[in-house]
Amino acid sequence: MTQIDAPDLLDAPDLLDAPDSLDEAASAPKLGRKRDHTRDPEILDAALDVLAETGYDGMTIDMVAARAKAGKATLYRRWPSKAHLVLDAVACMKQSTYDLDQLPDTGTLRGDLVAMIKPHSIEDGERKLQIMAGVMSMLSRDPGLADVVNAAIVEPRASVNRMFMRRAIARGEISPDADIETLSMITPSMAAYRTLVLKKPVDREFLLSIIDGVLLPALGIRTPA
Amino acid sequence: MTQIDAPDLLDAPDLLDAPDSLDEAASAPKLGRKRDHTRDPEILDAALDVLAETGYDGMTIDMVAARAKAGKATLYRRWPSKAHLVLDAVACMKQSTYDLDQLPDTGTLRGDLVAMIKPHSIEDGERKLQIMAGVMSMLSRDPGLADVVNAAIVEPRASVNRMFMRRAIARGEISPDADIETLSMITPSMAAYRTLVLKKPVDREFLLSIIDGVLLPALGIRTPA
DNA sequence: AATATCCGAAACTGCTAAGTACCGTATATA
């Protein structure tokens, strides 16, 4: 039905910044007004909001247009279809992720992990997981979208964890034989499951129980009783 | 839009086995043919197949009817709506889960966990996760459905893990302070994420890496190097 | 065998939402 051809989407996911070279070159406009691409991020953000609230199939273009205070035609002038819009919106999310170089270094693995638990992170993570839930139904229809979702939503978190653990190894805090690849995915995976299925909050208590009940014990670090 | 009122669904999720007492008592049929409820499981199974393949919103009643070689009217004679049908189908899945009493007891926690890795389990789990993905978009619209999904799909797995760990505690193999609640959800959560987003197989190797790289280390059991 | 009822198939209704076309207005360019 709403079958999307992935290559088409993946070839031009940068519609946001691309200057529409084809159209403009063809019609050679010398006069008049140019497209106001400064509003694109607002529209994409509105799309993400609606996506998080209603899911892909429940979301309508009119909802997005209304939320962004834009005309429906404007949206279709920039994205050829609803699917393209959503994919672009999700893909552009990954720009707003952590800068790996300026993460705190507290001196201990536990300190690093706990330092990541902040109201802002929790809130932000919750929204991303809602978006992931909204896109879920598309995943089975469009192979390749899964990669975009992974790269934009979960992978950033996992890579932060991976970095903390590598640091801990360099520090001599944990064994270099630890299965970092698997361990770094535990928190993202469990947070996703907890939000999407259990409908329980991914709060400080939950995150601490993973750190102190799973990650650190698995790495051979004795937790403060 | 497709807003479902949860109470309605939860009050009568047993449409399958209920003998339609109201209708039959009212019209008092003495002659003719009775409903062939023997086909209900086939229809529900067809619904689950379509659900796994296309997701809730992509699935149409015609698809289910066609797959079950039944008329669309027949489906509507038994379930009042698409939502009811799907909910019933998901709810009835939990009947086909493990019998907790006749699980293997190998004498060690690792033995028990590894004994659960069988081709059949893997295959079965994959389908359940596909179904879960298909139902995902409904979750945000119908509070209460999440419980049904959890009870039918993931909880059975988690409870097996929980039981193995309780046994291990009784055996003195692991500390009674272990955070069993959290640990028993690791495998289901990570399997879900791996299937739905990563699109990688939940195979023997993956499951072993969780057991030997996460669960057993977290419980203080040294893995055979 | 007679009959009341269920069955599968298919036509039909009504609604929702994607996508398009158009309009009067605002605005960046020349």
Place this chain on the structure above:
DNA sequence: TATATACGGTACTTAGCAGTTTCGGATATT
């Protein structure tokens, strides 16, 4: 300032699907 174009808004077209109705044929009950 003049103009071509994009803008927001709205009306429209179209397609797909949930749910209903109808019908000839099959089938269990009496």
